[in-house]
Amino acid sequence: MSVTTLRAERPRGRTSSAVFKAFLYVSIGVGIATLGTLLITVVAKGWKYVDLVLLLEPPSADPQIAGARPAILATIYLGLLLIAFSVPIGVGTAIYMEEYANRDRWYNRLLEVNIQNLAAVPSIVYGILGLAFLVRGIGLGRVLLAGAMILTLVVLPTVIIAAREAIRAVPDSIRQGAYALGATKWQVIWRQVLPAATPGIATGSILALSRALGETAPLLLVGALTYVSFDPTILGDFTALPVQIYQWVARPQEDFRVLAASGIIVLLAILLTLNAFAIWIRNRYQRKW
Amino acid sequence: MSDTIPGVSMDRLVARQQQLPEPSQRDVVFDVDDLGVSYSGKPALKDVNLEIYRNFVTAFIGPSGCGKSTFIRCFNHMNALIPGAKIHGTIHYHGADLYGSEVDPVEVRKRIGMVFQKPNPFPKSIYDNVAFGPRVLGMTDDLDGRVERALEHAALWDEVKDRLKASALSLSGGQQQRLCIARCLAVEPEVILMDEPASALDPIATTRIEDLMHALKKDYTIVVVTHNMQQAARVADMTAFFSVERGEEGHRTGVLVEYDATPKIFTQPSDSRTEDYVTGRFG
Amino acid sequence: MATQEVSAGAVRLRATRRRWGEDVVKVVLALCALISILTTVGIVVSLFLPAIEFFRDVSLWGFLSGTTWAPLFQPSHFGVQPLVAGTILVSLCAALVALPFGLGSAIYLSEYARATERKVLKPTLEILAGIPTVVYGYFALTLISPLLKDLGLQAGVFSALSAALVMGVMLIPTVASLSEDAMSAVPRDLRDGAYALGSNRMQVSLRVVVPAAISGIIASFVLAISRAVGETMIVLIAAGGQPNLTFDPREAVQTMTAFIAATGQGDVPTGSIEYKTIFAVGATLFVLTLVMNLFSIRLVRKFREVYE
Numbered sequence: 001m002s003v004t005t006l007r008a009e010r011p012r013g014r015t016s017s018a019v020f021k022a023f024l025y026v027s028i029g030v031g032i033a034t035l036g037t038l039l040i041t042v043v044a045k046g047w048k049y050v051d052l053v054l055l056l057e058p059p060s061a062d063p064q065i066a067g068a069r070p071a072i073l074a075t076i077y078l079g080l081l082l083i084a085f086s087v088p089i090g091v092g093t094a095i096y097m098e099e100y101a102n103r104d105r106w107y108n109r110l111l112e113v114n115i116q117n118l119a120a121v122p123s124i125v126y127g128i129l130g131l132a133f134l135v136r137g138i139g140l141g142r143v144l145l146a147g148a149m150i151l152t153l154v155v156l157p158t159v160i161i162a163a164r165e166a167i168r169a170v171p172d173s174i175r176q177g178a179y180a181l182g183a184t185k186w187q188v189i190w191r192q193v194l195p196a197a198t199p200g201i202a203t204g205s206i207l208a209l210s211r212a213l214g215e216t217a218p219l220l221l222v223g224a225l226t227y228v229s230f231d232p233t234i235l236g237d238f239t240a241l242p243v244q245i246y247q248w249v250a251r252p253q254e255d256f257r258v259l260a261a262s263g264i265i266v267l268l269a270i271l272l273t274l275n276a277f278a279i280w281i282r283n284r285y286q287r288k289w
Numbered sequence: 290m291s292d293t294i295p296g297v298s299m300d301r302l303v304a305r306q307q308q309l310p311e312p313s314q315r316d317v318v319f320d321v322d323d324l325g326v327s328y329s330g331k332p333a334l335k336d337v338n339l340e341i342y343r344n345f346v347t348a349f350i351g352p353s354g355c356g357k358s359t360f361i362r363c364f365n366h367m368n369a370l371i372p373g374a375k376i377h378g379t380i381h382y383h384g385a386d387l388y389g390s391e392v393d394p395v396e397v398r399k400r401i402g403m404v405f406q407k408p409n410p411f412p413k414s415i416y417d418n419v420a421f422g423p424r425v426l427g428m429t430d431d432l433d434g435r436v437e438r439a440l441e442h443a444a445l446w447d448e449v450k451d452r453l454k455a456s457a458l459s460l461s462g463g464q465q466q467r468l469c470i471a472r473c474l475a476v477e478p479e480v481i482l483m484d485e486p487a488s489a490l491d492p493i494a495t496t497r498i499e500d501l502m503h504a505l506k507k508d509y510t511i512v513v514v515t516h517n518m519q520q521a522a523r524v525a526d527m528t529a530f531f532s533v534e535r536g537e538e539g540h541r542t543g544v545l546v547e548y549d550a551t552p553k554i555f556t557q558p559s560d561s562r563t564e565d566y567v568t569g570r571f572g
Numbered sequence: 573m574a575t576q577e578v579s580a581g582a583v584r585l586r587a588t589r590r591r592w593g594e595d596v597v598k599v600v601l602a603l604c605a606l607i608s609i610l611t612t613v614g615i616v617v618s619l620f621l622p623a624i625e626f627f628r629d630v631s632l633w634g635f636l637s638g639t640t641w642a643p644l645f646q647p648s649h650f651g652v653q654p655l656v657a658g659t660i661l662v663s664l665c666a667a668l669v670a671l672p673f674g675l676g677s678a679i680y681l682s683e684y685a686r687a688t689e690r691k692v693l694k695p696t697l698e699i700l701a702g703i704p705t706v707v708y709g710y711f712a713l714t715l716i717s718p719l720l721k722d723l724g725l726q727a728g729v730f731s732a733l734s735a736a737l738v739m740g741v742m743l744i745p746t747v748a749s750l751s752e753d754a755m756s757a758v759p760r761d762l763r764d765g766a767y768a769l770g771s772n773r774m775q776v777s778l779r780v781v782v783p784a785a786i787s788g789i790i791a792s793f794v795l796a797i798s799r800a801v802g803e804t805m806i807v808l809i810a811a812g813g814q815p816n817l818t819f820d821p822r823e824a825v826q827t828m829t830a831f832i833a834a835t836g837q838g839d840v841p842t843g844s845i846e847y848k849t850i851f852a853v854g855a856t857l858f859v860l861t862l863v864m865n866l867f868s869i870r871l872v873r874k875f876r877e878v879y880e
Binding site: 016017020021023024025026027028030031032034035037038041042068082088089090092095096097100101110111114116118120121122123124125126127128129131132133136137141142153156157160184185186210211213214215216217220221240245248249250257260261264266267268275 | 607608676702708709738741803809832
Binding site: 118171173174176177178180181182183187191192194195196217287 | 354365370372394395396398399402403405407409410412413421422424425426449471472473476
């Protein structure tokens with residue numbers, strides 16, 4: 001009897017396996033390489049303009065003294081308004097869907113499909129909605145508030161979905177225990193379910209907020225101007241950081257490209273902070289039921 | 290019929306029985322008439338008739354699927370939380386129809402409390418767990434006193450009095466269950482329903498719960514569901530045995546087979562199904 | 573603790589006062605839910621009412637079949653095909669990047685990567701997904717376009733290819749995460765059975781796992797394409813601003829979304845024909861993405877039953 005070897009399969013099989021594995025490495029590699037290249041080039045280019053001038057001065061035709069202050073302030077205002085609008089409405093909708101809605105009713109099933117759909121609508125369509133209804137329709141005009149309202153709608157499906165998951169994760173035994181003690185439905189929700197779901201809701205909301213603050217298209221339609229040199233107010237003309245970056249990118253001069261890069265650094269820093277905060281909340285407070 | 294059940298002292302059983310009031314002296318807390326429960330049209334329990342007496346420990350025993358948990362949940366409207374659940378027949382609580390048209394589940398659950406099979410403490414502090422009931426029911430006077438008394442009556446005070454602010458989830462399983470009992474006691478109910486309260490606990494913790502049932506009996510009416518026959522023999526004054534009937538299409542419905550004083554159920558059961566169960570021939 | 577002294581018939585189980593607070597809460601919460609319904613209604617109304625007005629002045633057939641888009645010229649042309657072609661060209665090229673590499677990344681993460689690798693790679697992909705699109709647009713314009721020129725591809729400053737390549741990479745995480753979810757849902761037993769029969773990892777991945785997860789994978793493909801179709805900033809910055817009916821990705825094109833963004837920014841008089849073009853093109857875009865999204869939702873639902 002000849003010696004049996006347990007060597008790996010026939011050479012042809014080995015080659016195709018190796019080729020396949022190489023393809024997989026390339027797949028992952030493309031994403032990582034792009035991310036790395038992007039970050040490195042942006043930072044390398046824009047770093048020299050990241051200073052107090054950028055943060056505190058308004059934009060100008062002269063790139064040496066141009067800053068992004070109105071844009072940064074507007075982004076912060078938008079963020080605050082966004083939280084104030086989207087969290088109550090989103091959590092309220094989530095509570096309704098998880099705790100009150102009777103799944104057999106057709107309108108509740110429609111609600112579910114509707115939210116799934118809205119989550120996939122391109123953000124520019126929301127911009128069109130804002131243009132037609134808010135800016136022109138009811139005459140609100142191209143103001144910060146309109147931008148905040150439209151971004152709220154963009155972000156609402158995500159907040160609803162995250163809140164629903166957090167509420168669903170609360171074990172039913174907690175609810176049963178609270179009901180058995182004589183609590184009413186709202187008492188059970190307000191005193192047991194919501195407090196237990198808060199870390200999940202907070203994480204989801206902050207992640208949604210972070211996505212929204214990077215949105216540009218809806219704001220363009222709702223009237224974010226690309227050249228604003230004064231500080232924004234809620235009912236006044238406004239711009240936002242992504243829009244300001246877009247304006248700088250569109251200019252061919254190299255200096256503005258550098259400014260755009262430095263604006264991107266600030267934007268990414270804001271988003272990174274928000275995301276890190278959200279993840280910290282999740283790690284510190286999330287309960288594994 | 291043998292005179293012994295493994296794990297139970299017959300003398301103790303009989304002695305306990307003699308301490309109970311005579312049938313004519315017993316107060317009826319619950320009067321159950323032709324009770325049935327169905328889920329989305331499928332009957333889970335039917336034709337139950339019995340009376341629960343004040344300051345008694347009443348046990349429901351039977352094989353799994355016989356509807357004893359379904360039955361006990363009728364007493365405090367917990368079945369109403371399950372969509373599609375329907376109650377047929379009546380339960381009278383001190384003469385009042387428990388399922389009357391204007392009955393408020395909150396009022397019912399204020400008087401009739403429940404302890405669950407798996408301890409379900411809230412993810413809050415020990416203090417906040419016990420204080421939850423009084424807070425939602427507006428019984429906020431002397432909250433500290435209420436919490437302390439409830440924990441004492443649940444035989445947990447000494448173990449937790451120094452760490453009331455600690456998370457309830459840091460307690461052991463047996464302690465958590467006693468916490469749940471304390472939580473229930475804090476709203477000053479008349480009746481305590483227990484759905485297999487010790488089945489998730491180790492033997493030592495189980496014994497403490499059973500001792501607690503004896504102690505609480507003086508002030509409360511206790512109804513226990515248990516799958517452990519010996520436990521029923523140890524704690525219950527009256528025992529109800531449920532079984533499963535197979536209907537058409539193989540559908541299983543629970544029925545009450547026999548309800549009597551515990552020693553009688555275990556030593557001289559009237560129904561052969563009861564006898565089969567308590568002698569371990571099935572279930 | 574004494575039990576309450578009650579005598580038969582004196583027990584009151586009625587609520588002490590009507591709990592109207594509970595009803596108020598339910599109404600308020602339902603109103604919150606109503607907002608999302610109103611959003612959809614609003615989108616449909618705001619798109620289709622002006623679009624219908626538009627089609628009173630411009631024939632629908634001319635719109636769909638015309639190959640010149642020049643709404644402001646005299647004479648004006650309203651053939652939407654250049655815009656649609658631009659969208660399709662960019663989306664398809666982006667898909668050529670996102671779909672294979674996304675699936676490859678998913679297979680790697682699901683079948684090949686060690687736990688430590690996954691811990692690093694998954695967040696990296698999430699970061700990739702979280703970068704704002706305006707940043708990707710910047711990257712396409714300032715880095716990829718010159719790169720394409722240096723490679724001798726004869727692409728201009730603005731080109732569909734530049735935008736598409738970057739968009740494709742941006743969409744890799746979309747394909748990867750959904751596909752990976754679908755693959756993780758495939759039970760271990762299926763893989764173990766194949767391994768036990770002597771298959772190697774590639775065979776198990778391609779012949780067992782991918783077919784088993786195919787519905788989730790295809791759903792991820794459709795979602796990625798839908799996102800590509802609806803994406804605005806990358807094409808606005810890097811693909812070009814002139815409508816151009818072509819299938820050569822090296823040329824500059826204008827997509828539907830870029831047209832809407834460019835036109836909507838300006839001070840277009842309300843009610844003018846130019847204003848209405850925003851809605852006509854917007855409605856076309858919406859219908860396109862809606863069809864794709866509904867298809868993707870149905871796919872996910874249809875095959876989710878298989879393993880649950």
